[in-house]
Amino acid sequence: MSETNQAEERAIIETVLGYCDNGGTHLQPDVMQIPVTEYTDPERLNREIEVLFRQFPIIVGHASALAAPGDFFTHNSTGVPMLIARNRVGEVKAFLNVCRHRGARVEQQPCGKANTFSCPYHSWTYDLDGNLRGLPKDTNFGDIDKSELGLVALPAFERFGLIWVRPSPSSAPVDIDAWVAPMAEQLESLDLKSHVVFKEWAVKREMNWHIALEGFQEQYHFCSAHKNTACSAYLDNQGVFLDQYPHVRHAVPLAGIEKLKDQPKDEWSYRRNFMTQNYLFPCNFVQSMTDHVYIHTIIPTGQTSCIFQCQMLIPEAANTEKAEKYWQANYNVVQEVFDEDFVIGESIQAGLNTGANQHFTIGRYESCLQMARRSLADALAGRLKV
Numbered sequence: 001m002s003e004t005n006q007a008e009e010r011a012i013i014e015t016v017l018g019y020c021d022n023g024g025t026h027l028q029p030d031v032m033q034i035p036v037t038e039y040t041d042p043e044r045l046n047r048e049i050e051v052l053f054r055q056f057p058i059i060v061g062h063a064s065a066l067a068a069p070g071d072f073f074t075h076n077s078t079g080v081p082m083l084i085a086r087n088r089v090g091e092v093k094a095f096l097n098v099c100r101h102r103g104a105r106v107e108q109q110p111c112g113k114a115n116t117f118s119c120p121y122h123s124w125t126y127d128l129d130g131n132l133r134g135l136p137k138d139t140n141f142g143d144i145d146k147s148e149l150g151l152v153a154l155p156a157f158e159r160f161g162l163i164w165v166r167p168s169p170s171s172a173p174v175d176i177d178a179w180v181a182p183m184a185e186q187l188e189s190l191d192l193k194s195h196v197v198f199k200e201w202a203v204k205r206e207m208n209w210h211i212a213l214e215g216f217q218e219q220y221h222f223c224s225a226h227k228n229t230a231c232s233a234y235l236d237n238q239g240v241f242l243d244q245y246p247h248v249r250h251a252v253p254l255a256g257i258e259k260l261k262d263q264p265k266d267e268w269s270y271r272r273n274f275m276t277q278n279y280l281f282p283c284n285f286v287q288s289m290t291d292h293v294y295i296h297t298i299i300p301t302g303q304t305s306c307i308f309q310c311q312m313l314i315p316e317a318a319n320t321e322k323a324e325k326y327w328q329a330n331y332n333v334v335q336e337v338f339d340e341d342f343v344i345g346e347s348i349q350a351g352l353n354t355g356a357n358q359h360f361t362i363g364r365y366e367s368c369l370q371m372a373r374r375s376l377a378d379a380l381a382g383r384l385k386v
Contacts, residue, residue, distance in 0.1 A: 009270035073111040094156035161193030182244035195313035209306035217368035241367035246375035250277040
């Protein structure tokens with residue numbers, strides 16, 4: 001771990017221990033109000049999809065899904081059919097999963113291994129770099145230039161053991177390193193590239209995507225929504241929020257962190273005493289637990305619906321019965337906690353159109369939500385770009 005990251009984490013611990021002494025907590029300067037129309041206006045949602053889910057990189061998977069050349073997976077949740085593969089020289093490539101002949105999906109399977117991809121409609125065939133390699137009865141197409149009919153490429157990147165794709169073609173280069181730079185120290189320290197996927201799942205929920213997202217952006221709700229689950233494990237609403245614009249690092253201290261007061265600072269362990277919600281704009285979280293990590297993605301599927309995708313990453317494969325039981329127990333707990341959030345989220349959705357609220361009031365405690373909303377406003381206004 002770098003000295004910069006160590007210093008940041010030591011400062012977080014000192015801040016939390018100060019909260020324990022004085023009863024304080026992290027506060028924003030002012031209350032924020034969000035018009036309810038931002039959750040209900042279809043034109044607003046169309047704009048969000050056009051900007052947030054087309055113009056910005058999104059985490060689509062873990063690098064282990066592309067462990068070797070020829071490995072591939074498909075991704076459709078954004079509404080853009082994507083084909084992501086590792087080519088013969090080990091590079092990650094992403095394409096629109098759309099045949100250049102008549103527009104059928106070239107690859108139908110969710111994942112697999114291939115040397116080429118062949119469209120099921122007329123067998124136009126593409127290599128791992130998206131180049132058109134063959135088409136039946138090609139003389140009937142006249143003097144076409146195959147080099148102009150390859151799969152349409154999407155900007156794709158492999159960083160920190162994660163695969164990122166911008167879900168639309170880009171004529172200008174995407175500087176992914178500048179984009180993730182504010183979070184790079186933290187993400188690099190997690191060593192996710194050495195992890196393996198223990199579980200991955202997706203659930204569709206009947207709520208606007210912002211409602212699902214906002215459930216991960218504050219801990220003010222912990223001891224109400226999770227009073228029989230997560231509440232007892234963490235200090236009540238005494239986390240630290242670091243504005244890493246346009247991203248946010250949210251450090252949630254575990255109960256018992258006060259024991260560090262009796263330890264020398266050079267013996268402090270941040271990881272053993274915190275859950276960290278790393279919000280990566282616009283729709284991802286890298287949620288770091290004491291010994292494993294969850295990768296969350298929240299994507300709108302309609303005005304009143306979204307899909308929540310998650311991967312549970314563990315340091316090494318669960319090759320023993322003891323390890324399997326341990327990680328399964330962790331998975332069961334987080335499923336219960338997430339479901340508590342989603343049930344409340346769907347109840348919020350049910351009340352959106354009643355007229356009870358013209359706006360939502362976001363308190364000074366709800367720091368990440370406020371920070372993220374500023375980034376969102378900047379993106380929609382064109383002030384924030386990759």
